[in-house]
Amino acid sequence: MKRYFIDLSFDGTNYHGWQIQPNGMSVQERLQQALSTILRADIEVTGAGRTDAGVHARQMVAHFDVEQPLDAHQLAYKLNRFLPRDISVATIWEVPDDIHARFSATARTYHYYIHTSKNPFLRHFSFEIHYDLDFQKMNEAAATLLEYDDFAAFCKSHTDVKTTLCKVSRAEWVQVSDHQWYFVITANRFLRNMVRAVTGTLIDVGRGRISVDDFRVIVESRRRTDAGESMPPHALFLESVSYDNLRPLQK
Numbered sequence: 001m002k003r004y005f006i007d008l009s010f011d012g013t014n015y016h017g018w019q020i021q022p023n024g025m026s027v028q029e030r031l032q033q034a035l036s037t038i039l040r041a042d043i044e045v046t047g048a049g050r051t052d053a054g055v056h057a058r059q060m061v062a063h064f065d066v067e068q069p070l071d072a073h074q075l076a077y078k079l080n081r082f083l084p085r086d087i088s089v090a091t092i093w094e095v096p097d098d099i100h101a102r103f104s105a106t107a108r109t110y111h112y113y114i115h116t117s118k119n120p121f122l123r124h125f126s127f128e129i130h131y132d133l134d135f136q137k138m139n140e141a142a143a144t145l146l147e148y149d150d151f152a153a154f155c156k157s158h159t160d161v162k163t164t165l166c167k168v169s170r171a172e173w174v175q176v177s178d179h180q181w182y183f184v185i186t187a188n189r190f191l192r193n194m195v196r197a198v199t200g201t202l203i204d205v206g207r208g209r210i211s212v213d214d215f216r217v218i219v220e221s222r223r224r225t226d227a228g229e230s231m232p233p234h235a236l237f238l239e240s241v242s243y244d245n246l247r248p249l250q251k
Contacts (some may be wrong), residue, residue, distance in 0.1 A: 001065050001097060003063055004093065006062045006076075008057070008090060010057050012051060012057065013086070015053065016053045017053045017054075018057070019050050027087060031062065031087065032045050034082045047062040048062065049105070049190070052193065054232075055238065056238070058238065059090075061243075063095070076091060104243055107186055107241075108187065108241050109185070109186040110184070111237045111239045112182060113127065113181075113182045114126060114181050115181075126235050138173050138203070141212045148219050153223055153227045154191065155193065166187045171184070171198075197230050202215070202228075
């Protein structure tokens with residue numbers, strides 16, 4: 001059995017997230033359909049993680065197994081011809097069969113984009129803010145995330161997660177222009193809805209609704225009801241997935 005990694009990106013607007021859902025089309029299902037058709041076999045794809053409905057990925061990594069070796073470059077070309085325009089395959093490469101797209105990943109990075117001036121060209125991929133924000137305070141609060149490892153306060157209620165422990169290695173607001181910012185957060189894993197809940201709570205800090213100390217109290221409370229509202233999904237991107245010492249197998 002041969003294992004291959006796929007590096008892909010997608011506009012999640014028209015999908016019910018990455019993972020196959022009973023109530024609508026997902027990116028995973030669309031990719032599996034395309035692979036199965038091209039390879040004339042039932043192909044199952046495993047992704048590096050889940051994204052919610054409407055969330056995008058600048059880089060998603062997935063793996064699939066086939067019995068015989070294949071021309072990865074040619075398969076990537078065929079997939080891009082077959083897949084809809086909102087899903088793009090960057091590259092496909094063979095990896096050792098003990099490397100797993102999800103469990104071997106060491107870090108994931110998300111960006112949440114906002115803009116503070118009306119801009120028709122940003123509206124589909126960035127959230128428009130109509131109030132002043134104190135980004136210095138927001139960054140002070142964001143920095144405290146690196147001191148904690150339990151993020152139950154930002155986990156969607158009634159999910160079947162076994163643990164709410166995560167290790168955040170980066171969390172800060174980055175200015176792109178006078179009217180554009182994004183929140184970047186990197187961790188070894190993320191809870192469902194975590195990034196959007198963290199972002200919403202940080203915006204409460206920026207609006208002066210809560211203080212940096214209040215933000216700490218919210219994290220330590222471990223109660224989702226204490227945190228801020230989740231931000232809309234359209235401005236959230238899975239930016240990258242990282243693996244340690246992962247190299248393609250030699251041909």
